[in-house]
Amino acid sequence: MSESLRGVLAMIAACTIWGLSPLFYKLLDHVPPPEVLAHRTLWSVIFFSGVLALQGRLSELRAALRGRKQVAMIVIAGLMISVNWFTFITSIQIGRATEASLGYYIFPLMAVLVGWFWFGERLGGLQWMAVGLAAIAVGLLSWGLGATPWISLIVSVTFALYGALKKQLPLGPVVSVTAEILVLMPIWLLLLAWYHGTGQGAFGLDLGESLLLMFSGPMTAMPLILFAMAARRVALSTVGLLQYLNPTLQFFCAVVVFGEPFTPWHQLAFSLIWMALAVFSLASLRQDRAARRASTALSESSAHVRNPASDGSANP
Template sequence: MRTPEDARDSRKEAAWGVAYGIAAYSSWGVVPVFWKQLRHVGAVELLAHRTVWSLLSFVALTLAAGQRRALGAALRDRRVVAAMAATGALVSANWVLFIYAVAVGRVLDASLGYFINPLLSVLLGMLFLRERLRPAQWLALGLAASGVVYLAVRAGSIPWIALGLASTFGVYGLLRKVAAVGSLPGSTLETSFIAPLGAAYLAALHAEGTGAAGRADLRTHLLLAATGIVTALPLVWFTNAARRLSLTTVGFLQYLAPSGQFLLAVLVYDEPFTTAQAVSFAFIWTGLAVFSADAVLRARRSGRTSAS
């Protein structure tokens, strides 16, 4: 039987979890502001800096969290190493695509991709983890797919930035879910595969007499160094939230990120918001509403069942 002290501790943990979740997803929602400051640096070069500085940040955080042994155990597991090599490639593709979208003024497309991502994750769970979809989830997926197809037909082209971001992050999440490794050791390991490539690319640029390193102003150098912590800190906050909250709550908080990106694109960066995009977003938002309502109802039913 739970005591009043246990209940207070549970509420306190949940409150901290919500705070961590809001911090993580809100930071991801406004991060285009940071990347806009570096739009004078090429997308590939920026990705190279991000991998190098992220590795340094993840190593420091892993050691500070006392997870050195967990990292060593992951390095000795061939399956984990192979999975993290794959996730490293996927997260690199996601990063460079997002950086490119911000640099060319297509934050709205990036927002669309991250709105699609939760529903794509459900589909991947069905295909690869044998998770069964409920009728409401099928409806949510159908609405989201209709929105993407409508936008593609009206635009005369596939919304490749949105689909690229959603698919790379969706498959990344799937692999990280099934890999037997913790968040920080896993992130450290996956960036250790891509950081040497980034360092080699930066060294080649420097040898050619190009690139920002050693040639840009102090502000640019400080911003490049900050790419590591900008990448690592939200992940730590997310991990702390996930440990304290239900998946339903985490799922709701997830929509803060693309919502922030959407508002930035339309209200701050004056990106055009066409009728076709409005219809497409309406389909996807309706799908998310159906998906979220179904999750809440299921959680409430489970709670009543547990209580009885």
């Protein structure tokens, strides 16, 4: 099996786990979202720390938590991913998983806007068109339903900001995520202590439920590890296209499995978002092909400079 195929399979596996995760969190819909999030964070830290220990890389985690600026960025990134996770868990419990899936569809377009605003990245005409279509979709959905789809916006904005912060952190994916959730652990441990101190804690009351809460850690960690594997082995354009499997499966869970309402306004908004993503993907593929052509031309030019005799016209 080629490395590229391994990467594609790893990406599909990661997106499948993410996309079907609503089914898992629906099993915990009677546990308050803050408690679910606290357990997800706790068991994720334990799992990630175990992985780093097996790899002999715990020293990297200690090194990551040095320097005020880096620690501050890690804390902010931790807050962003915690808000994202909390919003996602809450959306499933209150019957609005459809909005969460819309948020993950919007995320790539929001990430483009963050890149333009934060890093000064240039956007082409097709990219601006995609962003415009997404804005129209959100506006129409807000107008049609009489309420702004805050879940979609919070999910997409927090994940886009999280990605921008991680871009500036010189850390590997496992070390970075472990540090981000570790710095906020005191908050979640205090919350769990309060839940159990007041007799409201779910952990320990039922074996199956306790195992589900514990499994939220590996379930969080595995797709991130698979995603990291995929990112090293396949082109970014391929990663970008495959990641739409995640919100598509979430959408399937919300509408088909959970039976959430899918009004004509939802249909219109999702149609515009899918159109925007098609335009955005086309622009990304064009950019990727142009970059590869430029890289190939540069390599050929360099080879010619190093060995001019290889060109027949240069022979005496």
